Amino acid sequence: MSANPLLMGHPLASTENARHALLYMCRIRKFEEAVEDLFGRGMMHGTMHLSIGQEASPTGMCMALTIQDQITSTHRGHGHCIAKGADLTRMIAELLGKEIGYCGGRGGSMHIADVETGNLGANGVVGGGIPIAAGAALASKMMKKGTVAVSFFGDGAMNEGAFHEAANLAAIWKLPMILFCENNKYGMSSSTEKAFAIDNLADRGKGYGIPGVNVNGNDVVEVYEAAQIAVDRARKGEGPTLIVAETYRWKGHSRSDKNLYRTKEEIEEWRLLDPIPKFIARAIKQKKLTQEQCDGIQQEATDAIVAAVNEAVKAKAADPAGLLDAVFKKVSA
Amino acid sequence: MSDRMLTMAEAVREAMSIAFDERPEVFLLGEDVGIYGGAFGVSGDMYHRYGSERVLDTPIAELGIVGAAVGAALSGMRPIVEIQFSDFTAQAMDQIANQAAKIHFMLGGALHVPMVLRTPQGSGTGAAAQHSQNLEPWFASVPGLKVVVPSNPADAKGLLLASIDDPNPVIFLEHKLLYKIPGRDPVPEGAERIPLGVAKVVREGKDLTIVATGIMVNKSYEVCEKLAAEGISITLIDPRTISPLDMQPVYESVEKTGRLMVVQEGPAHAGFINEVIAQMAGSSSFGSLIAPIKRLAGMNIPIPYAPQLEKAAVPQIEDIEAAAREIVKNWR
Ligand SMILES: Cc1ncc(C[n+]2csc(CCOP(=O)(O)OP(=O)(O)O)c2C)c(N)n1
Ligand SMILES: [Mg+2]
Numbered sequence: 173m174s175a176n177p178l179l180m181g182h183p184l185a186s187t188e189n190a191r192h193a194l195l196y197m198c199r200i201r202k203f204e205e206a207v208e209d210l211f212g213r214g215m216m217h218g219t220m221h222l223s224i225g226q227e228a229s230p231t232g233m234c235m236a237l238t239i240q241d242q243i244t245s246t247h248r249g250h251g252h253c254i255a256k257g258a259d260l261t262r263m264i265a266e267l268l269g270k271e272i273g274y275c276g277g278r279g280g281s282m283h284i285a286d287v288e289t290g291n292l293g294a295n296g297v298v299g300g301g302i303p304i305a306a307g308a309a310l311a312s313k314m315m316k317k318g319t320v321a322v323s324f325f326g327d328g329a330m331n332e333g334a335f336h337e338a339a340n341l342a343a344i345w346k347l348p349m350i351l352f353c354e355n356n357k358y359g360m361s362s363s364t365e366k367a368f369a370i371d372n373l374a375d376r377g378k379g380y381g382i383p384g385v386n387v388n389g390n391d392v393v394e395v396y397e398a399a400q401i402a403v404d405r406a407r408k409g410e411g412p413t414l415i416v417a418e419t420y421r422w423k424g425h426s427r428s429d430k431n432l433y434r435t436k437e438e439i440e441e442w443r444l445l446d447p448i449p450k451f452i453a454r455a456i457k458q459k460k461l462t463q464e465q466c467d468g469i470q471q472e473a474t475d476a477i478v479a480a481v482n483e484a485v486k487a488k489a490a491d492p493a494g495l496l497d498a499v500f501k502k503v504s505a
Numbered sequence: 506m507s508d509r510m511l512t513m514a515e516a517v518r519e520a521m522s523i524a525f526d527e528r529p530e531v532f533l534l535g536e537d538v539g540i541y542g543g544a545f546g547v548s549g550d551m552y553h554r555y556g557s558e559r560v561l562d563t564p565i566a567e568l569g570i571v572g573a574a575v576g577a578a579l580s581g582m583r584p585i586v587e588i589q590f591s592d593f594t595a596q597a598m599d600q601i602a603n604q605a606a607k608i609h610f611m612l613g614g615a616l617h618v619p620m621v622l623r624t625p626q627g628s629g630t631g632a633a634a635q636h637s638q639n640l641e642p643w644f645a646s647v648p649g650l651k652v653v654v655p656s657n658p659a660d661a662k663g664l665l666l667a668s669i670d671d672p673n674p675v676i677f678l679e680h681k682l683l684y685k686i687p688g689r690d691p692v693p694e695g696a697e698r699i700p701l702g703v704a705k706v707v708r709e710g711k712d713l714t715i716v717a718t719g720i721m722v723n724k725s726y727e728v729c730e731k732l733a734a735e736g737i738s739i740t741l742i743d744p745r746t747i748s749p750l751d752m753q754p755v756y757e758s759v760e761k762t763g764r765l766m767v768v769q770e771g772p773a774h775a776g777f778i779n780e781v782i783a784q785m786a787g788s789s790s791f792g793s794l795i796a797p798i799k800r801l802a803g804m805n806i807p808i809p810y811a812p813q814l815e816k817a818a819v820p821q822i823e824d825i826e827a828a829a830r831e832i833v834k835n836w837r
Contacts, residue, residue, distance in 0.1 A: 217631035217811075217812050218630065218631025218632055218633065218810060219630075219631070219632060266810075269810065269811025269812060269813065269814070270811075275810070277809065277810060277811035277814055278633075278634075278807075278809040278810055278811070278814060279633055279634070279809075279810055280631065280632075280633045280810030280811070282632075282633055282635070282636075283633055283634070283635075283810070295635075296592075296632070296633060296634070296635030296636050297592070297593065297596075297635050298565050299565070300635075328564070328565040329565065331564035331565055331566045331569075332565055332566055332567075332596070333566070333568050333569070333596070334596075359536075359564070359565050360536065360537045360541065360544070360565075361537045361539070361540055361541035361562070362536070362537065362562060362563075362564060362565070366562065366564075367564040367565075368564075428544075429541075430541075432540050432541060432542075433540045433541060489811070489813060490809075490811045490813065490814055491813075492813060492814050492816075492817035492818075495804060495806050495809065495814060495817060495818065496804060496805070496806060498806070499805070499806050499807070
């Protein structure tokens with residue numbers, strides 16, 4: 173299995189790449205389903221924001237990144253985290269409040285970070301990660317690291333001041349940054365029609381003097397291709413790109429959503445545009461994978477999640493004893 | 506009717522509805538307050554009853570939303586802004602602390618800002634550090650803001666009506682864990698106001714005075730009941746508005762009990778409740794104390810996610826009970 177989602181390249185470049193694309197989309201899907209299940213069984217507390225239906229976007233974007241490239245993520249961040257290569261057991265363990273969880277049980281779903289895979293963290297604050305990614309890109313530029321920083325955010329976040337300020341900074345300083353908007357059509361109950369006076373969110377790029385491109389966010393190939401162009405541009409020092417991936421969240425915003433702001437028909441329409449079978453069909457047609465291989469990969473993803481849940485459940489619960497010492501990093505002597 | 510046992514969410518909605526009916530210039534704006542009915546269901550059906558012209562769904566843009574409320578308020582409207590979680594008032598802090606709070610004073614009284622900012626605060630939902638803070642001291646430390654912290658539905662209704670009447674910016678901090686539970690007392694019908702700046706003596710006793718805010722009033726109440734059975738009688742005072750702060754009942758009570766304990770949810774360091782201690786220390790009632798003042802507050806940490814960690818971070822009923830018992834037993 174591809175343990176290392178490094179600079180994979182084009183999802184259809186090889187069997188290995190196709191396998192990677194499918195495996196990671198399936199891992200995200202199965203992870204989210206497991207989260208829903210843990211919640212339903214009362215094993216997980218707090219809330220959950222599921223990205224089922226959106227798997228192609230983070231997968232395609234991260235296939236254009238190296239492990240050193242950085243990302244900032246959102247409240248709906250499990251997919252970004254997995255696509256960048258995080259360990260599933262430590263993720264589940266975090267959701268279950270365990271010591272071995274990524275945040276030692278202190279952060280939960282909305283705050284998982286994985287420094288080893290360049291994930292600077294999910295974020296509970298809409299738009300909170302965008303300026304942080306600009307700062308990571310600034311550091312990369314100043315320190316000549318050659319890395320890029322990608323900020324994942326939702327359509328809703330584009331109306332926060334943080335988006336505007338960060339986009340402009342990245343543009344004027346030509347930062348190696350990608351502003352990656354997953355336009356799933358709603359910020360909680362606010363449709364993009366209500367929250368924007370423009371039809372195409374990518375048009376906003378013009379206002380900052382940077383390219384703004386639209387992609388089908390349910391097509392991992394299309395996402396990857398746009399991502400690769402943006403990454404190349406960033407690495408060459410030509411500045412940021414705004415990518416708007418058109419996608420849809422199948423599930424409610426969080427566990428308390430009654431879906432009063434959209435129709436069942438709309439949800440159904442988008443479910444037909446499921447990114448996973450779409451890619452399977454394409455990979456088989458292009459002879460990168462066989463149906464049998466695809467079935468095997470899906471099973472492999474399921475097995476990985478089941479194993480992660482089993483291990484995480486058994487892990488030791490986080491202990492309140494260390495909390496006071498956890499606030500500050502120790503000042504070194 | 507005496508059986509109107511509303512939840513805090515229902516009481517707040519009722520107060521907003523009364524204000525909507527009384528004055529055409531009152532309106533509500535915020536994220537998901539419309540069709541969704543509010544993230545915590547507080548605005549509920551108001552969108553359907555009053556329409557999208559008066560119940561404004563906004564984009565996710567706290568600075569813009571609060572700024573628009575400030576501008577509308579000083580131009581003749583009476584906005585109620587809902588910020589989905591009090592944590593996100595941070596986004597809007599310029600408009601709250603630099604603009605709304607200062608305009609009347611700084612401009613020589615030329616303008617004023619009759620705006621209410623309602624927002625849920627507090628921990629206990631497993632939403633972790635950026636969705637669970639108690640920010641009472643942020644607002645209480647800004648001159649020019651009135652700050653209301655209701656602990657029960659009946660108070661929430663009367664205090665919110667008074668807040669909407671008030672010609673000044675009022676920050677109205679609702680605790681999320683109180684939204685869905687009915688209060689101990691029925692919520693009166695009608696439109697009676699509860700004036701801002703008047704503390705409430707929730708129950709009277711002779712052994713100890715507890716001053717608590719928001720949800721800690723409820724937790725302390727349970728302790729009072731329990732210890733009453735053991736012969737320890739406690740006066741419980743709910744300031745209700747923390748700016749301005751009404752200390753008179755606290756002084757009067759301490760003169761009788763000789764013992765004071767203060768309880769808040771937020772971190773102890775530089776917390777609001779310290780103001781109660783400071784004013785007590787400078788008052789002529791200080792000499793009535795026969796015990797050191799006991800402070801119970803949250804740990805000086807961000808609110809953690811896991812339930813066992815989150816519980817440890819803020820005072821629980823057992824903590825209040827143990828502290829109350831200790832102060833009464835140890836200081837005679
Ligand atoms: C600053 C801030 N305001 C409001 C919220 C509450 N909230 C959480 S997610 C969300 C919707 C975000 O929409 P979008 O950016 O499109 O992301 P999506 O949920 O669709 O993935 C809202 C309003 C928040 N977390 N942070
Ligand atoms: Mg969205």
